[in-house]
Each structure stands twice: as C-alpha cells, then as structure tokens.
Amino acid sequence: MKKVFERPKSMFPVPTHYCPGCGHGIVHRLLAEVIDEFGIRERVVGVGPVGCSVFIYNYINCDMYEAAHGRAPAIATGCKRMHPDLIVFTYQGDGDLASIGTAEIIHAANRGENITVLFLNNAIYGMTGGQMAPTTILGQKTTTSPLGRSSKREGYPIRIAEMLATLEGATYIARVSVHNPKAIIAAKRALKKAFKIQIEGLGFSLVEFLSQCPTGWGMSSREATKWVEEKMIPCFPLGEFKVPRSEKPVK
Amino acid sequence: MGEKVLITGNEAIGEAAIKAGCRFFFGYPITPQNKIPEYLSYRLPQVGGCFIQAESEIAAIYMVFGAAGAGARVMTSSSSPGISLKQEGISYIAGAELPCVIVNVMRGGPGLGGILPSQADYFQATKGGGHGGYHMLVLAPSTVQESVDLMTDAFDLADKYRNPVMVLADGYIGQMMEPVEFKERPQKVLPTKNWAIAGAKNRPRNLIRSLYLDPEELEQHNLKLHRKYLEMAKNEVRVETYLTEDAEIIIAAYGTVARIAKTAIKMLRERGIKAGLVRPITVYPFPYETFAKISEKVDNILVVEMSLGQMIEDVKLGVCGKAKVHFYGRTGGMVPTYDEIVTQIEKIVKEEVA
Numbered sequence A: 001m002k003k004v005f006e007r008p009k010s011m012f013p014v015p016t017h018y019c020p021g022c023g024h025g026i027v028h029r030l031l032a033e034v035i036d037e038f039g040i041r042e043r044v045v046g047v048g049p050v051g052c053s054v055f056i057y058n059y060i061n062c063d064m065y066e067a068a069h070g071r072a073p074a075i076a077t078g079c080k081r082m083h084p085d086l087i088v089f090t091y092q093g094d095g096d097l098a099s100i101g102t103a104e105i106i107h108a109a110n111r112g113e114n115i116t117v118l119f120l121n122n123a124i125y126g127m128t129g130g131q132m133a134p135t136t137i138l139g140q141k142t143t144t145s146p147l148g149r150s151s152k153r154e155g156y157p158i159r160i161a162e163m164l165a166t167l168e169g170a171t172y173i174a175r176v177s178v179h180n181p182k183a184i185i186a187a188k189r190a191l192k193k194a195f196k197i198q199i200e201g202l203g204f205s206l207v208e209f210l211s212q213c214p215t216g217w218g219m220s221s222r223e224a225t226k227w228v229e230e231k232m233i234p235c236f237p238l239g240e241f242k243v244p245r246s247e248k249p250v251k
Numbered sequence B: 001m002g003e004k005v006l007i008t009g010n011e012a013i014g015e016a017a018i019k020a021g022c023r024f025f026f027g028y029p030i031t032p033q034n035k036i037p038e039y040l041s042y043r044l045p046q047v048g049g050c051f052i053q054a055e056s057e058i059a060a061i062y063m064v065f066g067a068a069g070a071g072a073r074v075m076t077s078s079s080s081p082g083i084s085l086k087q088e089g090i091s092y093i094a095g096a097e098l099p100c101v102i103v104n105v106m107r108g109g110p111g112l113g114g115i116l117p118s119q120a121d122y123f124q125a126t127k128g129g130g131h132g133g134y135h136m137l138v139l140a141p142s143t144v145q146e147s148v149d150l151m152t153d154a155f156d157l158a159d160k161y162r163n164p165v166m167v168l169a170d171g172y173i174g175q176m177m178e179p180v181e182f183k184e185r186p187q188k189v190l191p192t193k194n195w196a197i198a199g200a201k202n203r204p205r206n207l208i209r210s211l212y213l214d215p216e217e218l219e220q221h222n223l224k225l226h227r228k229y230l231e232m233a234k235n236e237v238r239v240e241t242y243l244t245e246d247a248e249i250i251i252a253a254y255g256t257v258a259r260i261a262k263t264a265i266k267m268l269r270e271r272g273i274k275a276g277l278v279r280p281i282t283v284y285p286f287p288y289e290t291f292a293k294i295s296e297k298v299d300n301i302l303v304v305e306m307s308l309g310q311m312i313e314d315v316k317l318g319v320c321g322k323a324k325v326h327f328y329g330r331t332g333g334m335v336p337t338y339d340e341i342v343t344q345i346e347k348i349v350k351e352e353v354a
C-alpha cells in the first residue's frame, strides 16, 4: 500500500501542548514538512521565542536555541555569522516580534541576514492570558483592551509584512493564513519559498502566518477560523509583499 | 622580551582579543569605549572575523548569545548605561552557560551620568546585575598591559567554565596610552564545545536554553551553577599585594585607583608611615582570604574607590570585624589624587594610632 500521510521525520513523535484549534501546531507541521522535503534537518538551526511556542524545541528535532522575548533575530544573526552554511530560522509570535522585538526584526531584515523568520500573528498575547498585542485589530476585546481596541487609546494594528517589505535588505516577505486547507497549502508554498531563498543565499525571508487562537479570543475553533476569514484578513491582506528581483509577487 | 607598542587601553583590548582568538564582536557605540569597536571593525575582517554594529546593546548581547551558543570566541564591549541594557542578556547567557567576554569601560552614573572614569558599576558586575542569581567572573585590570594580559585569560576562563567573563575597566584605562607587549602565550587545553549549535549531524540535537519550568529541575540547574561559582572561588582568585609585609596600614583599591594608591604609598613611606596595598584583580571571585589574613596584622584598612562605597562591602566581609575599615571615594568622574589618599591615611594614623 502507498503511504500518503505520515508524521514528518523532523518532528518528535509527541503530542503538543497547544490548545485545540490553535494554529501553532499547523505551522510547526508545515515547518517540519519543509525541512524534510529539502532534506536539511542536519543543517537546520531553530531559534524559538518567548510565547506559547516557547517549547517548539520539544517538537522540532534540530539544533535549537530558546531565545529571550523578542531577541530571536539577534541570536539567529550571531549563529548564522558563525555558521553561514547552516540554515537558521526564528519562530516568533506577534508580541515577541511586533512589540518587544521590533528593533531586532527590523535591523535583521535591513542587514539582509540570510535567515528565515516564521512570524505567527494571532492578534493576541496567547501565553500570558490574552492581553492586547500590537496586532490586535480595532474593536477587538482583550484582557487589557476590555472595551475593544480603540485607535485613539491604543493606536492601530501594526502590519509587519508591509512594513518590512519597504526595507531594501529584505528579500522575501509574504503573509499567509492557516485557517482552512486551501490557505494551509498556500502557506506551505510560501514557507518553502522562504527557505529556498535562504538555501540559495539570497537573503532575509519572512512569512507571516495569520493564526486562530480560540482560547485567547474566547471562541470555538470553528468561530475562530471564521473570525480569521472575516476580521483578520481584511485588516491583514494575504499575499507576497516582497520577492526576489527577478520575480513578480503573487497577489 | 617582545616588542613594546604605544597604544591606548581600548585599542590594546581590541588587539588582545584578536590575539586571544576572538573572531566575533557585536556592540553599540558609547563613550568612553568607542575605540574598541572602531579598532575591531577593521581588524576583525583582516583575520577572517566578523564585526557587527548592532542596533542596540540589547541586540548586541543576543548576537553574542547566538555566536557563543554556536561555539565562537566572541565578545562585546560597552560602558555603564550600555552594560545596564545588556543585563537581561547576560542573565540568559549565564543561565544557558555560554562562554563570552564582556568589557565594561565604566563611566559615571547613575542614569546618563557622565563620560569620565568611574567604578560605580562594581555591584552590578559582581553581585549579578541581571535577574535570577548568577555570577560572572570579573577581572579588573589596573594598567593597559594588564588589560591585554587579562583579555587572553578572560577568553580561556570563559571557555573553561562555560560562563560569561567581564573585564571591568574604567575610562582612564580605556583612554590612556601606555607601552604594552602582546606576549606569545602557550595555547591552553580547554574542553571541546560538543554542546554547541552546529547542526545535528551524526549526533542527537543540541539545545541552548535557560528555561526549566519544573522547579525541581530548575533547582538542580541552579545548584549546578552554584557549584561552578564555588569552583571559580577555589581556583581563580587573583590578588596583588604591594608592600604588605611590614605594613601597619593597608589601602584596598582596584583598577586605576590602585595605581594611584601605589604612588600614595611611596609618598607615605617617605614620611615614615608604613602603608601597603591589597589590590583585587578578580573582584568576583573576591579575595576574602587575603583580607582575612591581613586584618590579623593591621588594625586599619582604607578602601578607596571611584564610587561612594561598593567594594568596601566585600572588604568588610573579608575582614570580618577584625580591623577597622575606613572609606574614601570620589564619584561622578572625579578621580582621587595621591595627595588626597595620603591625607586620608595621615588622618587615620593620627586618630587611630596616636
């Protein structure tokens, strides 16, 4: 019989600690599949964040660092400069990357560090219990924006992909989503492209994943995927924002 | 004897790092240590190394974390406000047991303070400036030549203990020019870095982390770190004693101040006062024993610092009540003169000995 589905080899055979319906597990799996498909596990180094995915090292079987909150791109820089032949990725949430770590991500992108960034945008601080994130959308209620985010009080959601795409140092910037199978297939395509760019030495690549957080949002899994479709995507449009010079972006 | 070159302390520190095999530097400009990154920005590429001017001291220390975790000989340098920003990273580095060297060319504080020499970061350097209870090895040079010698030792000690090592200098040492010799030294046999990130090829994967959510596990980790600090205290204490054999009164000082104190001691001896010096070279681990012994012979110890009294606490711990501990300090970038030190000692002699 032909095997059509199995656990990626780069993943440890353990259950994850993520809540039902969370997008982190999906993105982990895509990551492991991409590592397997390129056959690069022995050359891959991951830098995990502080956030719900702090334990990513329990799931992906490669050399790994556990970073301080927001600093993964700096750690990845130090590692990649020491070992230019290794394939280095960071995995970061929106509090990690778009709030406390904005300086590190902007400058890593601007230096054109040859690393790949997986940026999971769930519009909330999951790990600490559902506080407002820089990516929380207008009107969204969180434990620290109980009346709903107001632009007057709390400012606007930050669009990281668009912002980083303005930097000359960045090579590939895309935003994808993992709220339905079609979106997941497109997400994997973008992630694979991002890794390919690093493998070919073309420079900085980042994929922003819009992800559902049913627990943090106080919704069922089904409601959460609907919320991604109806609320998040209009605020954070999907597509490629920066591609290598020889290509046209996929809209 | 090798050739001597006339060089500023900051540049000497840079060259000494290169000679010690350091190939990675990450830092952010701040006076009075700018000559270190400036020097390394052209020297490192010449030897196949890597220099990055980071976006902040925070980013710089985490680049150090990344390179150290990947097995590099790596350093950063800064001055007081910048070192404060690095504290979070230093705590993570200590927690993850990564070897690296951090140079602090101290300037006056608190806050933005000033840009002139100071020793006001002693507490921060020796008592764990970041969170969580950890220690660095802290080496305090008092001349440019000693800065050079201690830089090599710093990298070796970092590798030996898998621990961050701080070279605690001050603006005087950084900016002063002196003739120095870069001595050829035999390579130390050091543990191989089989824990480092290099790609999980033909081995189980390596993991660099400081997170232990299980309290029993974290306690074990902290006990392991603690044993390491005890080991350092047993093996690595360094102290210079100067004219202590026949001394009736002792000055305790480190770094630039110790140098000034030596001149004061010569002047005092010409006036018939037998003064001597105890100069900690490692301020962590601290030479408590030396102070315990000396306090059995003398009744008075004058601690002199470019702060309003920080090392004095360790001196008192060493002395343990067996001698009277006096203090003289200047702060904010003011440097104590030998005349001031002589006056202080004369006053003590008059009041205590008469």
Ligand SMILES: Cc1ncc(C[n+]2csc(CCOP(=O)(O)OP(=O)(O)O)c2C)c(N)n1
Residues within 6 Å of the ligand: A050, A051, A052, A053, A069, A092, A093, A094, A095, A096, A097, A122, A124, A125, A126, A127, A128, A133
């Ligand atoms: C310096 C520091 N500040 C705050 C925290 C607490 N903290 C842990 S996770 C987190 C938010 C993470 O949110 P996000 O990056 O959005 O990731 P998610 O948990 O949603 O996946 C915060 C603030 C910390 N660990 N370190």
